[in-house]
């Protein structure tokens with residue numbers, strides 16, 4: 035059943051000015067006129083409206099030229115409203131069975147390794163897709179077409195898992211619109227499916243959404259020393275761990291996501307400490323259902339060049355040619371990942387640490 039999204043949404047906290055202080059709404063006219071567009075507009079009544087023909091290729095926001103010095107400002111002060119044109123669920127098989135069509139794109143946070151903005155340039159702020167009814171309707175039909183899951187896999191033994199956040203962070207998206215609330219509400223009514231998203235932000239408003247076990251939140255974790263350097267504008271690791279039990283109690287399935295794992299001197303010691311921190315900071319209910327995905331760092335030559343312009347210290351960690359190899363991606367970019375032997379050794383070390391320090395934590399997959 036498709037809920038009537040705009041009508042059933044709970045109240046939302048006002049986003050704090052540190053992360054979001056929206057001054058400009060770049061809006062496709064159709065998106066602005068829609069109920070969801072009007073809801074976002076009402077949240078930022080003083081923002082200047084700038085009509086745009088498309089949410090793509092907005093010169094003053096996207097691309098890297100001229101934006102390197104100011105993109106934290108762009109991420110803080112600008113928001114885009116658009117209509118999602120093509121609706122497809124893509125097969126995945128790792129984090130989820132399917133990648134759901136995005137309900138947003140871009141992010142207010144600024145992780146140095148983030149691949150999300152690769153198509154718009156790294157200064158991309160959040161774009162909210164306003165045709166949420168169509169997206170929820172499409173997903174409902176897709177879920178029904180699959181029928182029950184007959185063969186358990188590592189994504190989930192029973193439910194078809196749909197990743198909602200491939201191109202954004204849903205916890206922050208929920209600060210600016212009810213799209214995420216509508217999706218959680220919709221999945222609540224689909225017993226053969228489950229929503230899932232990874233997040234680096236604790237948004238306690240999500241605790242009120244009553245997901246009834248049909249949404250999996252994957253809190254992304256890494257040692258604090260790495261996070262302080264790489265995860266800019268995100269919730270500190272300690273606070274992410276401290277939120278886990280509350281999300282379990284609120285009816286979410288909560289997993290963790292060790293991503294990206296960065297190999298550097300002393301990394302094993304710091305990950306062991308993180309596992310202790312996670313074990314000490316969470317209760318039995320979380321541990322009984324906990325699982326993790328491990329994703330070793332992948333980087334990108336173009337992103338490396340961009341980062342040198344604004345955050346070169348991050349590149350001391352991320353760019354390690356002596357232990358990395360390059361591979362051209364389908365889109366023609368040079369992606370960089372750890373050499374096969376380094377990666378295999380890294381995965382072995384971390385899974386052994388988990389077995390020793392957090393034996394209650396199931397490794398869903400390591401990549």
Ligand code: SF4
Pocket residue numbers: 140141142143144145147148149150201202203234268
């Ligand atoms: S939170 Fe996720 S989407 Fe946002 S910048 Fe970090 S990696 Fe990218």
